[in-house]
Amino acid sequence: MILIDNILLEEEITETSFSCDLQKCKGACCTFPGKFGAPLKDEEIEMIYNNLDNAKKYLSEKSIEYIDKHGFYEGSRDNYSTVCIDKKDCVFVYYENSVAKYTKEKAYFNCESNFRKPISCHLFPIRVNNTGRKYLYFQNIAECKPALKKGKSDKVNLVNFSKDALIRAYGEESYNEISEYVKNNGIPKAVSSIFGGVNETVS
Ligand code: SF4
Incomplete structure (x- = not known):
């Protein structure tokens, strides 16, 4: 888990390439x-x-x-x-x-x-876990397999693919922080704070 700008999320979200391929998954x-x-x-x-x-x-x-x-x-x-x-x-x-x-x-x-559309649809396949501690996770389902392939070939990360939804849900500043984290290949707070970053890892 990582905490970025007060948003707790599974690292998998920042590491996954993803771009919906509607012709293959048919929505x-x-x-x-x-x-x-x-x-x-x-x-x-x-x-x-x-x-x-x-x-x-x-x-x-x-x-x-x-x-x-x-x-x-x-x-x-x-x-x-x-x-x-x-x-x-x-x-x-x-x-x-x-x-x-x-x-x-x-x-x-x-x-x-x-x-x-409902924010839950807009964010999908990012989901919000509401039981206990609230955090974001990537719901990896078989139907989205073509999107993983397309994301990889188009070099699109899930965070960037979900830009509109993440901004709508958490604001532009938070999105930029998460996007920066992706761009920097997940530099944790201990290192990034030297350069003024705000990210931290949470176990
Ligand atoms: S989230 Fe998955 S199932 Fe839904 S449109 Fe995208 S690839 Fe298809």
Whole structure:
């Protein structure tokens, strides 16, 4: 574990090359089999609700009916998630050339919505461990294997790939600190502080 700018993270995040290859994975993270969809922060429910109509225009009839009947989220305070259809697709998924995509993001990029996607989706495959001590970790799943390959060949590190999400979640200054750490090949505090750095390793 390392602590950078008060963010605790597994070193694996800073060491992994990663760049999503949608043509290969087909957006699998939007369609994982399971009972629950993407984790939602409490405040995201209202944000999604306020932008619901804009996302709905890109959804299938089936998804719209599902939302109208069951709503788009479930759970309780501090533990909400999006609902899934038939225990698979997140209710906000649409398909573009057989790639699963997120309607809210489409509406966002078409300037029709001010909510891009839940921060948990935006950060993925970086996840936040909320049980006990809070820290970030890399969820290495089989579906992302092509992204590891593409990241390596394109020389893209997971931290840099996740720039927008990390800035959104933790701010630009923290992102820059983590990015610097990657650039310096993980120089721990004992060494980097000589040069004015702020990183430290945590066992
Ligand atoms: S996070 Fe993994 S499953 Fe999701 S789009 Fe990227 S490579 Fe595909």
